[in-house]
Amino acid sequence: MEAEPPSDRSLNDFSDHLLLHILSFLPTLDAVRTASVCRKWQTLLPSLSSLNFDFSLFPPAESPSATRRLFADSVDIYLLRRPHCPLLKLRFQFDFREHLYCFHIDSWIRYAVNHGVNEIDIDFYINRDYHVSDTDGGGDNEPCYFVFYLDTIRNSRVRVLKLCRCDLILPIGLASSVAFKSIQSLYLDQIYLTDEMVSDLILGCANLESLVLEYCYDMKELKICSSRLKSLSLLYFHSQNEEEESVEICAPNLVSFRIVCFEMWMYSLKETGSLVEAYVEFMHEERHYEYWSKVVRFLTGVKHLVVENWWFRLHSSLEISPENLGFNNLTSVELRTGYTTYDLLGIAALLECSPNLETLIVNVLLKIDEDESLSEELLKRPIKFSMPSLREVKIKSFSDAQLLFNFMKLLIEQRVVLEKIIAVAVNGESTVMLITPQPF
Numbered sequence: 001m002e003a004e005p006p007s008d009r010s011l012n013d014f015s016d017h018l019l020l021h022i023l024s025f026l027p028t029l030d031a032v033r034t035a036s037v038c039r040k041w042q043t044l045l046p047s048l049s050s051l052n053f054d055f056s057l058f059p060p061a062e063s064p065s066a067t068r069r070l071f072a073d074s075v076d077i078y079l080l081r082r083p084h085c086p087l088l089k090l091r092f093q094f095d096f097r098e099h100l101y102c103f104h105i106d107s108w109i110r111y112a113v114n115h116g117v118n119e120i121d122i123d124f125y126i127n128r129d130y131h132v133s134d135t136d137g138g139g140d141n142e143p144c145y146f147v148f149y150l151d152t153i154r155n156s157r158v159r160v161l162k163l164c165r166c167d168l169i170l171p172i173g174l175a176s177s178v179a180f181k182s183i184q185s186l187y188l189d190q191i192y193l194t195d196e197m198v199s200d201l202i203l204g205c206a207n208l209e210s211l212v213l214e215y216c217y218d219m220k221e222l223k224i225c226s227s228r229l230k231s232l233s234l235l236y237f238h239s240q241n242e243e244e245e246s247v248e249i250c251a252p253n254l255v256s257f258r259i260v261c262f263e264m265w266m267y268s269l270k271e272t273g274s275l276v277e278a279y280v281e282f283m284h285e286e287r288h289y290e291y292w293s294k295v296v297r298f299l300t301g302v303k304h305l306v307v308e309n310w311w312f313r314l315h316s317s318l319e320i321s322p323e324n325l326g327f328n329n330l331t332s333v334e335l336r337t338g339y340t341t342y343d344l345l346g347i348a349a350l351l352e353c354s355p356n357l358e359t360l361i362v363n364v365l366l367k368i369d370e371d372e373s374l375s376e377e378l379l380k381r382p383i384k385f386s387m388p389s390l391r392e393v394k395i396k397s398f399s400d401a402q403l404l405f406n407f408m409k410l411l412i413e414q415r416v417v418l419e420k421i422i423a424v425a426v427n428g429e430s431t432v433m434l435i436t437p438q439p440f
Contacts, residue, residue, distance in 0.1 A: 068098070394422040
């Protein structure tokens with residue numbers, strides 16, 4: 001069979017639509033730099049429908065203040081030269097420390113809204129390095145926050161709004177407004193939020209389907225009630241007055257729920273019968289166990305669960321058992337765990353409560369506090385796994401080959417038919433697949 005002759009096609013032969021699609025995945029600064037690679041791209045760059053201005057990639061000037069000035073001017077010039085064509089997404093990261101840039105930022109947002117933008121993603125944090133030592137342009141070293149008025153996107157086409165580290169100002173009467181019905185996804189990171197603000201946002205964004213609150217603060221009696229919400233993430237909230245703080249979730253169409261280190265004294269999930277998947281993560285230390293256990297008891301109806309291995313403690317304290325708290329719908333679980341006797345007892349407790357589990361994924365767990373000591377009786381008692389429906393086990397990021405071998409041996413000794421066991425090393429390079437034999 002003759003080899004095909006080498007193609008003479010170049011990037012210039014691709015359609016404009018395909019080239020623009022490729023460029024849309026690059027930060028705008030990198031896309032501009034590619035003009036030297038393909039001459040055709042020079043004429044296409046102004047028509048990019050997805051703009052991403054990343055301050056961290058911008059060449060530094062003689063001082064941070066000068067870098068900020070050049071960055072703002074560069075964005076201004078690019079938008080002024082851009083033809084009047086639709087804009088799907090505007091994302092920018094900016095080291096905002098001086099109020100003189102408010103005019104620039106306001107103009108970027110207005111430009112996006114006037115060009116029918118669907119997604120706005122504004123990040124004033126970038127990363128920790130920009131905030132460790134803030135002495136440039138800050139005067140008295142007080143943090144300087146950009147004020148984002150939600151009214152700026154009133155009656156717009158914005159479906160996705162992401163804000164990080166700014167002051168959010170809501171319009172009066174937001175809860176009864178229909179001016180923000182286009183918003184379907186809201187991501188708020190490091191934003192001051194009161195309970196009333198959250199409730200007003202949910203009511204004012206009547207078609208909101210996805211909500212993420214990350215490192216937000218000043219919430220005390222948080223209520224998230226929505227018949228449209230399908231995805232909810234509550235991330236990183238440090239409790240100040242534990243016995244006074246609570247979160248109540250009432251979302252009959254909620255499908256996906258994620259909670260990470262979100263500390264509240266009381267958790268309440270109501271009318272969440274549609275919930276399919278849940279992700280629960282708390283630091284593995286004593287004080288976080290209470291948060292973990294309070295959340296987990298509301299998740300008995302989920303099919304897919306990612307969670308830490310505190311199951312033995314829950315089981316041994318008689319708080320959970322197959323009789324009073326069964327996960328009968330659970331078909332797959334990713335368990336962050338170790339492979340000590342304590343951990344294996346936890347896996348056994350989880351399996352006992354999950355009779356229909358088909359897939360078990362075990363991943364590494366960073367333990368801050370040591371596990372509680374076990375009695376001699378428990379240490380000597382044979383560990384038995386109840387796995388009537390289990391078909392696949394995947395072991396991720398293992399580093400101790402002996403512990404892995406002991407765990408795999410224990411699985412096989414249970415005399416159940418596992419279709420496969422997959423082990424993935426820490427470096428991700430080594431993968432072992434073992435097909436287990438039929439039971440004796």
